[in-house]
Amino acid sequence: MDYVFTPTTQARLNTGNLVQPATTTGKLLPAARDPVTGEFVEIAKIFYQSTTTTLCDRGVLGLLSHLGGGGPVQPLIAPVYVTVAPLQLAQSHQGFQKIYRMLNCLKINLAVMQATAAVIGIGAVSSTVLSAVNLEQVLKIRDEAKHQKLKIKDGFIDLRHILKDKGVEVIQQIFKVAHDSNFQRHRQQLVNGYDIFSKAIKRCQSALTVPDLKLRNSEINNGRDMLFEALKIYDRPGLLEGLCSAGKLRQMECVWAIELALGITFQLQRAYDLVSDRLLKLQSKIRHDLLTVVKGCQSESELDFLFPEVTRILGHDLSVIEFWQNEVDWMQTLSPKEQHQLASLDKLSGDHHIKSSIHTTFAVLTAEPSLYQSLKQKSHFLSLRDQLAFALKPELRGGYEFYVCQQAIATGYPALAVSNWQEISDLTVANLYYFFQSREDLSEIYPTEDTIETPAWHFAKSLEKELNYCN
Known part of the structure; x- marks a missing residue:
């Protein structure tokens, strides 16, 4: 996460006249305070990183941050105000307004x-x-729903009008x-669930x-x-x-949306x-x-759907939830007086003081599809699926590294038996894993005529060039 302060505040931070508080684990928080008086001066606007110095540089999130160049945090499921609301909740009118909008945001997201999910249905699609x-379509549909251009009935939105340009097959x-x-039985349970959820949200909002x-x-x-x-x-x-993989993700x-509402x-x-x-438990559950x-x-078409969306959840939603947790932990260390002083920053907490210096474009908000298309030119279905798995659970990569090392030595590619994998x-x-897998498979099973005509896997040109120096 990057925090963007007004130019005046940033200048004072640069000179040390103001400081950013940090959690016990060293995570900086989106607030600026006077180190002498202890008073809070401003709460920052939060953006996702344009650069990164972590190990995610070697994976899809690192590639995404360089491709997107940074932009406002726009989570898919998590409410967009969640990262500042904990700092402004204490008996504050605007703090309560933010909570009200957060709950409403979750209700729209769920619908x-x-x-x-109803368009996807049950089974293959x-x-x-x-x-x-x-x-990209979900972001557009959500925006239409937020501006009340789409009506929610029984927890569902009739998408025929907004999807009419997508072709006859979709309609x-x-x-x-x-x-x-089958889906009608599934749908009725969701109608009942959404009705309960919606009433719960209204009850919590009225409680404010x-x-x-x-x-x-x-x-x-x-x-x-x-x-x-x-x-x-x-x-x-x-x-x-x-449900297919895409339908399961939607479910x-x-x-997760309900879990977030419970947290609120x-x-x-x-x-x-x-x-x-x-x-903390929700972050683990999402991963x-x-x-x-x-x-x-099981298919490339499903991965075309999943890859950008999972990457968005990793880069935005999980980041938002992590920082929400960090801020909650930090709030416990503040005195009631300090919490009240944070709440008094209402007039500085809106978007108006940032809009003059930050310009948002929709292209920045949807960098994930561009990243995926770029990766598809250099890889193939199974490899791309595994790269996404690495991003979700980095320790999975170790087994692939070990296999590549063993096969590289055994098959005459010693230069590929890298001693330090951190930069790869x-x-x-x-x-490389699937390169050696394909060689191993071909050495054990004589290829059929169909396999020769239509190989199950082939190298991207860029990877062939990388391997040529080893021959």
């Missing part, structure tokens, strides 16, 4: 995910249909799913206006109980049966230790769920 509800798919008996603290907490407790009830419906294992995203309810009651614990989806991906990209590791 959008359900609506696009074509690449044309998947592309109609991919990352036919929408009608097919609408009359599919209750001046009596005891009554407010009682209303939040009731709303939270309803959220747990909705979570049981969405997180039921049987609900996911028959999991609905679960504990935040409202300043139960910071519970918020921190839930956010585990994503890895399950990626491992279950995930793309190269995965491509």
Whole structure:
């Protein structure tokens, strides 16, 4: 994450007249304070990094940060205000407004995910249909819903109008799913779950206006109980049966949205230790769920759908949740006076003081598809799927590195038995792995005529050049 302050504040930070507070683990926070008086001066605007010095440089997130050049944090599931709300919650009118919008954002996100899941349906689906509800489309649909240009009914949005330009096949798919008996049973459970979720959100939002603290907490407790009830419906294992990888991802995203809403309810009651614990577990759950989806991906068309979206969740949503957790942990170290002083920065916490110096374009917000298309020119389906798995669980890469080393020595490519893998990209590791896999397979099984005519795997030209020096 990068924090962008107003030019005046940044100049004072550069000279040491102001400092940024940090968590106990050394993570900087989006606030500037006077080191002498201890008073907070400004809360920053949060952007994703344009450069990185971490090991993710060698993977898809590092490539994405260089390709995108940085931009505003625009998570897919997490509410967009989440990273500043903890700093502004203390008895603040604007702080409560932010919480209200965060909850509303989650309600819209859930409806959008359900609506696009309904287009996908149950079972295999074509690449044309998947592309109609991919990352770029979801961002557009969500924006339309936020501006109330699309109506939510029973937790679903009728997407026929907004997708009418995507072709006859997409419209036919929408009608097919609408009359599919299996999906109708699936849909009815989601209708019930969304109804409970929506009522819970409204109850928590109305609680924000209750001046009596005891009554407010009682209303939040009731709303939270309803959220747990909705979570049981969405997180039921049987609900996911028959869904392709893309459909499963959409269903999991609905679960995460409810989990985030639960975290907000504990935040409202300043139960910071519970918020921190839930956010920590949610980060682990999201990574585990994503890895399950990626491992279950069986086709290139599904990966075309999954890769940009999973990358967005990794680079934005998980970053937002991590920083939310860091801020919650930090809030526990502040005195009530300091929390109140943070809340007084309402007039500086809006977007108006940044808009004069930062210009956002939609191209920056959707750098993930461009990254994926670039990688596709240098790799192939299985390799790309594994690169995504490395990003989710970096320790998986070790087994690939070991295999490449062993095969490189055994087959006469000693230069590829690298002693230090830290500077080698995930793309190269995965491509080399399948290079040696293909050689090993061909040495054990005589290729058929079909295999010779249509090989299962081939090198990108760039990788062939890299390997030529070893011959």
